[in-house]
Each structure stands twice: as C-alpha cells, then as structure tokens.
Amino acid sequence: MQKPGNYWHMLPEYNQARKVIWDAVNPKTGKRRIDEAFPESIRSATRKHDMQIELINGSIWQLLGSDNYNRYVGSPPRGVVFSEWSLANPMCWPYIMPILEENGGWAIWIYTMRGNNHGAQLLNFAMNQPDWFAQKLTAEDTPVFTREQLVRIKSELISIHGPEHGEALFMQEYYCSSEASVLGAIYAKQIAQARKDKRICNVPHASGIEVNTFWDLGMDDSTTIWFIQSIGREHRVIDYYEATGEGLPHYAKILKEKPYVYGEHFMPHDAAVRELGTGKSRRDTAEELGIRPVKIVKRAKDAQAVRNGIEAGRNIFSQCWFDEKKCAQGLSGLEGYHFEYDEENKKLKDTPAHTWHSHASDGWRTFAVGYQPRIIHKTVGAIMRENPIDGGWGG
Numbered sequence: 001m002q003k004p005g006n007y008w009h010m011l012p013e014y015n016q017a018r019k020v021i022w023d024a025v026n027p028k029t030g031k032r033r034i035d036e037a038f039p040e041s042i043r044s045a046t047r048k049h050d051m052q053i054e055l056i057n058g059s060i061w062q063l064l065g066s067d068n069y070n071r072y073v074g075s076p077p078r079g080v081v082f083s084e085w086s087l088a089n090p091m092c093w094p095y096i097m098p099i100l101e102e103n104g105g106w107a108i109w110i111y112t113m114r115g116n117n118h119g120a121q122l123l124n125f126a127m128n129q130p131d132w133f134a135q136k137l138t139a140e141d142t143p144v145f146t147r148e149q150l151v152r153i154k155s156e157l158i159s160i161h162g163p164e165h166g167e168a169l170f171m172q173e174y175y176c177s178s179e180a181s182v183l184g185a186i187y188a189k190q191i192a193q194a195r196k197d198k199r200i201c202n203v204p205h206a207s208g209i210e211v212n213t214f215w216d217l218g219m220d221d222s223t224t225i226w227f228i229q230s231i232g233r234e235h236r237v238i239d240y241y242e243a244t245g246e247g248l249p250h251y252a253k254i255l256k257e258k259p260y261v262y263g264e265h266f267m268p269h270d271a272a273v274r275e276l277g278t279g280k281s282r283r284d285t286a287e288e289l290g291i292r293p294v295k296i297v298k299r300a301k302d303a304q305a306v307r308n309g310i311e312a313g314r315n316i317f318s319q320c321w322f323d324e325k326k327c328a329q330g331l332s333g334l335e336g337y338h339f340e341y342d343e344e345n346k347k348l349k350d351t352p353a354h355t356w357h358s359h360a361s362d363g364w365r366t367f368a369v370g371y372q373p374r375i376i377h378k379t380v381g382a383i384m385r386e387n388p389i390d391g392g393w394g395g
Contacts, residue, residue, distance in 0.1 A: 001042070004058040005078030005103070012088040012355070014065030021063055021083075022051045066092040067221075067356060071245070078105045085111040086119030087336070089222075089356040090329055091242060113178045115185065116195075117332045120178035139174040150174060184339035184348045186310055186361070190317035191335050200331065203323040205238050206231070210263030212371065213255070216363035217271055217282060218244070222356065223251065224363040226330060227260065230371070237322045240330035242359060248282060252289035265291050266370040268362070269299035297370035307350065312368035313361075333360025 011017040024033045038053050038061065045054040051063035060075075066082065069092035076099045082088060093107075100107060111119050126134035139145050145153070153174070158166030161183070171177035182188065194200050205211070206229055214226040223246065227239035241254055255262065271282045271294065283294045299305075322331060336357040340349040352358065 001055065001057055001059065003078060005060075005105075006075050007059060007061045008064050008077045008080045009061065009083065010064045010066045010069075010080060010088070010092070011083050012065065013067050017063040017065055018051060022048075069095050069244075076103060078103050080105070080107045082107065082109045083111070085109040085122070086114040086117060087111070087355070090118040090332055091244075113172055113176050115182050115188065115335050116178045116191075117335050118328070121328070123178075136176050138176050145174070182336055182338050184341060184353075185335065186337045186339065186352065187314065187317070187334045190314050191331065194317060194320070194322065199321045200324045201321070202325075203236050203238050203321050205229070205260065206236065208261075211238070211260040212263045213265045214363055214367035214370065215265065215267045215271075216359050216366060217268060218359060222359040224330070224333075224359045225251065225254075226327075226360075226363050226367055227258070228367060228371075233319055235316065235320045237320055237327055237330075239323065240327045240360070242329060242333075248285050248289055248291070252286070252291055255291060264293055264295050266295045266297055266366050268297055268366055272296045295370065297366050306352070306365075309365040309369045310352070313364050316368050330360045330364075333357045334364060337361040 009017070009021065011020060022034060025031065026033055026036060029036065034053070038055070042055055043053055044056045046052075047054075053061045055061070066088040069089065077096070078100075080096055080100065082093070096107070099105070109119075109122060113119055123134055123136065126132040139150055154166070154170045157170050160166065161169060165183055169183055171179070172182075191200075209229045209231060211227050211229055214228065216222075216224045218224075222242050222244045224242045225240070226237060227241075229236040229238055239258065239260075241251075243250065243254075265286070267283065267286070271286070274281045274284075283296065286292070286294050324331075333356065336355070337360075338353055338357070340351055340353045341347075342349050352361070
C-alpha cells in the first residue's frame with residue numbers, strides 16, 4: 001500500500017499456488033485466506049483466472065509458480081515472496097534477482113528444510129550477511145505446539161513411517177533439520193556418502209581429456225546437461241547446465257562457450273524421433289549445430305526399467321567426484337529426487353515424483369545407463385570397439 005508496484009507470491013508449482021493460497025480457507029475463521037489478507041475495501045479488481053488482485057493504490061499482487069519463472073516478463077516485481085523455497089527450482093532466483101536489484105526491491109523466503117539442498121545453503125549464506133535477515137525457528141522456539149504434543153506427534157510419525165523415515169520427518173518439519181533426508185529420497189545416501197568422502201569439492205577441468213555430455217531433453221520444461229570427464233574408473237563431474245524454454249541453438253552456443261574438448265553427447269531416445277513437419281530429429285538438428293557425435297540411449301519402457309536406471313545411478317555414485325560450485329543446481333536436483341508418497345495407503349510408490357528435480361535426475365540416468373568405457377579388442381589386422389548404445393561393433 002505504501003509503495004505501488006507489482007508484488008509476487010511464488011510457490012514451487014503454479015497449480016499448487018491456487019490450491020494452497022488462492023482457494024484455501026482458514027479453518028479457524030472459515031474465511032478464504034486471500035480475503036483475510038486483502039479485504040474488498042482495499043481492492044479495485046480481482047482476476048480469478050490469473051490469481052491476481054489489484055489494490056486501490058495501483059499495486060498488483062499475484063500468485064505464481066516458480067516452475068515457470070522465465071515466462072513472467074513485462075511486469076517486473078518490486079517484491080517477491082518465495083514460499084516453500086526448498087522445493088522450488090533454485091534457478092528462478094538468479095532470474096529475478098537482477099530485476100529486484102534494479103527496482104530497489106526485496107525478497108522473502110519462507111520454507112521448511114527438505115534436506116541439505118539450496119534451502120540450507122541459502123540459510124547458511126544469509127546468516128553471515130550483514131544486509132540480510134535470517135531466522136531459524138524450531139517447534140521449541142514458537143508457541144504453536146506443547147511439549148506433550150511434540151512427543152505424541154513424533155510417536156505417531158514413527159508408527160506410520162517407521163523409525164528412520166518417521167524420525168527424519170519429525171526433525172525436518174518440527175526442528176528445521178537440514179540433515180534429515182526427504183521422505184523417499186532416491187539418492188540421499190549416495191550424496192551423503194559423497195560429502196563424507198569429500199567427493200563434493202573443487203573438481204577442476206583436466207585439459208587434454210575429452211568431456212562427454214549427458215542430456216535430458218525438455219519440450220515445455222527444462223533441458224539439462226551434465227559435463228563429465230572419465231579417467232579409468234573415476235568420473236569427474238565438472239559442470240552442469242540447465243535452462244527452460246530454449247531451443248537447441250541455445251545449448252549449442254553454451255557448449256561452444258565452455259573451454260572443453262568434447263567427446264560424445266549422450267541423449268535420451270526422444271532425440272531420435274523425427275518431427276512430422278521437418279522430417280528431422282533433434283539429433284539431426286544437434287549435429288548440424290556442431291553437437292556431435294550424438295549417441296542415443298535406449299528408452300526406459302516401463303517402471304521397472306526406470307527403477308533399473310535409478311539403481312544404475314546409485315551404483316555409479318561411488319566412482320564420481322562433483323564440482324561443488326558448478327554442479328550445485330544439479331546436486332540439488334538429485335538430492336530432492338524422490339518416490340511419490342501414497343497418502344491413502346501410507347507408503348511410497350514405485351514411481352518417482354515429477355518435479356523440477358526430475359530433469360537433473362533424468363540426465364543423470366542418461367549417464368548411468370548410457371555411458372560405457374571404450375573396450376578395445378585387438379584382433380588380426382583390425383581393432384574393434386564395442387558400442388553398447390547403438391548396438392553392434394564398429395571397426
């Protein structure tokens with residue numbers, strides 16, 4: 001009301017914003033939460049379809065999803081609230097930050113910890129910055145729950161989810177623990193072990209060694225690329241890149257700008273599908289742009305194949321070293337990747353939840369399933385190389 005402008009309240013997903021905020025009713029008052037926050041007397045218009053409220057001073061407050069952050073152009077915000085930040089795509093902040101910097105704006109993050117991910121990293125950073133305010137409040141720091149309630153809640157969670165998951169959920173939700181892994185987290189143990197072994201550190205690019213790339217191709221959502229140098233049985237994960245809504249020319253430009261000598265580019269099966277309009281596949285387009293050679297990794301045709309790919313992703317972790325800065329977003333994606341939870345039957349499903357974490361994790365599965373070290377076979381008068389991707393042998 002004091003400073004007219006555009007103000008955003010962002011949840012991890014757009015549909016979630018409508019359910020949790022726009023349509024939500026306060027059980028204590030029986031009133032919609034947005035009506036309590038924005039009474040009719042200070043509104044000039046309400047656009048339900050866009051989840052937008054215009055105030056009588058000209059300010060506009062709008063609910064958005066951080067899953068489509070790069071689509072919100074033309075209406076630069078003056079203030080942004082990131083709700084459930086630890087579940088949101090961390091790339092939305094680098095996109096919005098320069099806009100707020102130019103506008104002299106502000107940002108607020110409200111969230112519960114979900115593992116040792118970008119939410120924990122942001123809190124640690126903010127705690128040591130004089131121009132930031134950061135506060136971590138556990139259930140003991142607030143008057144919401146009594147000690148007796150907390151004892152009962154912990155007992156119930158352990159009874160429903162078992163000792164390990166129940167304890168983790170309790171510490172996460174009520175004590176803001178970043179050490180407790182997300183329920184059903186797929187790579188939590190492997191990442192924890194990598195941190196313990198100090199394999200998440202500074203991993204410099206080794207000149208003279210080819211860099212292979214491993215992709216997950218998105219249409220309307222993110223495309224991700226892992227950059228890996230393999231030396232013997234050791235895999236150095238030196239870089240990671242992710243973007244949304246960009247075509248292959250953009251990624252070709254990114255690859256050319258990096259100081260790497262490339263080996264092969266591993267892409268999932270859909271890169272080989274030919275488009276009806278052009279008759280070309282994305283592999284054809286990529287190779288025309290200089291991304292070559294492209295190796296197609298076979299499709300995971302059912303849930304079991306996906307599980308097998310996940311298991312391969314787990315198994316290869318012990319051979320990997322990750323650059324903690326360049327791969328930070330990719331590691332956050334892997335750490336938050338989790339199996340869906342069946343609320344009705346109170347158990348984990350066999351299928352991973354499709355969230356922003358899926359993109360980095362699908363690219364990782366491309367690496368785990370698709371990459372095989374070159375095997376040289378010496379024969380009389382010829383050298384043969386086994387190619388497990390396309391099948392067969394090449395001279």
